Amino acid sequence: xxxxxxxxxxVAVLARIKVDSEQVSALEKDLGNILDLVDQLSAADTxxxxxxxxxxxxxxxxxxxxxxxxxxxxxxxxxxxxxxxxLYLVPRVIE
Amino acid sequence: MQWDIxxxxxxxxxxATQTKIFSGSSTAFGAEPNTQASAVDLAMPGTxxxxxxxxxxxxxxxxxxxxxxxxxxxxxxRKNYFYPDLPKGYQTTQLDKPIVGPGYVDIDLADGxxxxxxxxxxxxxxxxxxxxxxxxxxxxxIDLNRAGTPLIEVVTEPDMNSxxxxxxxxxxxxxxxxxxxxxxxxxxxxxxxFDVNISLKPKGSDTLGTRTETKNLxxxxxxxxAIAHEVERQMDILEDGGSITQETRLYNGDxxxxxxxxxxxxxxxxxYFPCPDLLPVEIDDAFIEDARARLPELPDARRARFKEQYxxxxxxxxxxxxxxxxxxxxxxxxxxxxxxxxxxxxxxGEFSARLNAEExxxxxxxxxxxxxxxxxxxxxxxxxxxxxxxxxxxxxWTGENDNVDAIIEAKGLKQVSDTGALEAMxxxxxxxxPDQVAQxxxxxxxxxxxxxxxxxxxxxxxxxxxxxxxxLFNEILVRKLGG
Numbered sequence: 001x002x003x004x005x006x007x008x009x010x011v012a013v014l015a016r017i018k019v020d021s022e023q024v025s026a027l028e029k030d031l032g033n034i035l036d037l038v039d040q041l042s043a044a045d046t047x048x049x050x051x052x053x054x055x056x057x058x059x060x061x062x063x064x065x066x067x068x069x070x071x072x073x074x075x076x077x078x079x080x081x082x083x084x085x086x087l088y089l090v091p092r093v094i095e
Numbered sequence: 096m097q098w099d100i101x102x103x104x105x106x107x108x109x110x111a112t113q114t115k116i117f118s119g120s121s122t123a124f125g126a127e128p129n130t131q132a133s134a135v136d137l138a139m140p141g142t143x144x145x146x147x148x149x150x151x152x153x154x155x156x157x158x159x160x161x162x163x164x165x166x167x168x169x170x171x172x173r174k175n176y177f178y179p180d181l182p183k184g185y186q187t188t189q190l191d192k193p194i195v196g197p198g199y200v201d202i203d204l205a206d207g208x209x210x211x212x213x214x215x216x217x218x219x220x221x222x223x224x225x226x227x228x229x230x231x232x233x234x235x236x237i238d239l240n241r242a243g244t245p246l247i248e249v250v251t252e253p254d255m256n257s258x259x260x261x262x263x264x265x266x267x268x269x270x271x272x273x274x275x276x277x278x279x280x281x282x283x284x285x286x287x288x289f290d291v292n293i294s295l296k297p298k299g300s301d302t303l304g305t306r307t308e309t310k311n312l313x314x315x316x317x318x319x320x321a322i323a324h325e326v327e328r329q330m331d332i333l334e335d336g337g338s339i340t341q342e343t344r345l346y347n348g349d350x351x352x353x354x355x356x357x358x359x360x361x362x363x364x365x366x367y368f369p370c371p372d373l374l375p376v377e378i379d380d381a382f383i384e385d386a387r388a389r390l391p392e393l394p395d396a397r398r399a400r401f402k403e404q405y406x407x408x409x410x411x412x413x414x415x416x417x418x419x420x421x422x423x424x425x426x427x428x429x430x431x432x433x434x435x436x437x438x439x440x441x442x443x444g445e446f447s448a449r450l451n452a453e454e455x456x457x458x459x460x461x462x463x464x465x466x467x468x469x470x471x472x473x474x475x476x477x478x479x480x481x482x483x484x485x486x487x488x489x490x491x492w493t494g495e496n497d498n499v500d501a502i503i504e505a506k507g508l509k510q511v512s513d514t515g516a517l518e519a520m521x522x523x524x525x526x527x528x529p530d531q532v533a534q535x536x537x538x539x540x541x542x543x544x545x546x547x548x549x550x551x552x553x554x555x556x557x558x559x560x561x562x563x564x565x566x567l568f569n570e571i572l573v574r575k576l577g578g
Contacts, residue, residue, distance in 0.1 A: 014175070014366065053369045053375045054369065054371065059374055059376070060376045062146050064148055065112050065147050067113055071131070072133070073132070082234065084231055086127055086130070088179075088236070088237040088239070089234040090179040092234055092235050093179055093228070093235045
């Protein structure tokens with residue numbers, strides 16, 4: 001199975017990864033190889049196998065609804081690029 | 096051309112838990128920005144989510160109340176998109192194995208009929224933070240206190256065919272989740288938000304048309320307006336021979352305008368996959384039975400009981416039972432005031448009007464059900480006239496005094512119901528108005544007579560300094576004037 005340049009460019013935009021045109025050619029080959037490997041897996045008969053949601057055969061433990069966190073805003077905001085009035089500032093988002 | 100309207104809803108319901116769905120941060124409303132955003136909520140590297148048991152309990156209670164199958168094994172997925180109020184770069188949500196499976200809710204319509212609206216499923220997920228677009232030197236401010244607040248997203252089948260039905264469903268759902276106590280129902284704070292999917296098809300056709308989604312409607316009124324607006328927009332396009340673009344739209348209720356949210360179009364590929372940080376959650380019989388035991392009386396049952404126990408008509412019972420807090424207030428009023436019909440009238444009249452005028456919820460009412468009940472007692476036993484009762488209500492509301500009898504005493508509002516005293520006043524007033532008495536007695540038409548009777552009431556109320564019982568005055572007048 002192969003992957004098109006258009007697919008790679010679309011996925012790159014969705015993942016917010018900047019990829020130039022030379023890289024796309026290399027990725028076409030690498031990702032194509034990975035997809036070929038997945039195709040081989042698809043050949044296995046899985047009709048009687050239940051889809052797995054998680055590799056661990058375990059069940060999630062739940063937590064009681066009790067507040068356990070205190071504000072550590074100062075510590076977190078000390079490593080933020082920009083803050084004001086307690087808010088994190090980010091480049092303007094326009095809807 | 097005649098069109099059928101097809102509407103499906105997606106409703107985000109904020110769960111009233113103490114903490115977030117995946118962290119022990121408080122969900123209390125109104126805290127200073129980012130003081131309730133922990134390392135997990137901020138997506139710091141190395142953190143792991145731990146799900147909140149109460150969020151599952153509330154979701155299961157919702158499922159039981161909507162006749163739904165409960166997902167015995169539910170799985171969280173990552174829905175990937177980039178937005179600054181979503182620090183992880185994905186929303187943890189459920190897709191294939193939601194906690195609540197197919198169910199339904201029956202809604203009552205204005206024409207007295209009822210309709211079943213099917214719920215496709217309801218899933219647990221986390222809310223995002225808030226973006227503040229006020230100007231921070233050309234930047235956007237982010238408050239992550241809301242990030243990670245548990246939500247259930249309820250997805251209906253496209254079973255509604257008018258704005259009336261969609262709003263009736265929305266109100267029923269609001270009534271249900273507030274009665275269950277799983278959501279505070281405060282729509283102005285975003286506790287319930289509605290997305291409306293709308294399409295049109297030629298009348299009678301089986302093929303669904305292309306739909307649009309109008310997002311984030313946070314009041315029943317805006318929802319109704321947005322539906323009317325979108326139906327008209329689609330109708331105009333279709334009747335001009337155009338076609339509908341599948342898209343997400345934003346509705347501006349203040350201007351009754353909508354526009355396309357183009358920015359989201361490209362991001363519509365969410366690349367869901369099972370969240371490796373969370374194991375499947377298994378819900379056993381004991382958990383479900385525990386949730387069932389916690390179910391309070393639901394609105395439909397309460398409505399039936401109000402009719403049965405208090406003799407209310409269907410309309411009054413419907414209004415007073417829909418909101419859990421209003422229902423409790425009503426029952427407290429009746430417990431003190433005895434007369435259920437009078438209590439119902441005062442709650443739906445004066446009390447509700449005052450709450451609306453001051454944009455207060457029942458919980459914020461300055462008067463208690465017990466106080467209103469005491470007032471009802473004094474109206475029922477004729478101590479107060481209706482105008483006197485309004486004065487007492489006013490004094491209670493403004494906090495001038497908190498005791499009904501003390502207010503009646505202090506303001507001299509006690510109605511005179513001593514028939515002897517009232518008869519003397521009637522005799523005196525009639526003696527002073529011989530022309531009107533003759534005119535009344537010469538009139539044959541009972542309607543005109545009734546109207547003329549009103550002409551004596553003014554002077555009588557004046558003679559009694561406003562304290563005469565109008566009902567008794569009326570009876571005495573009719574008797575003295577000869578029927």
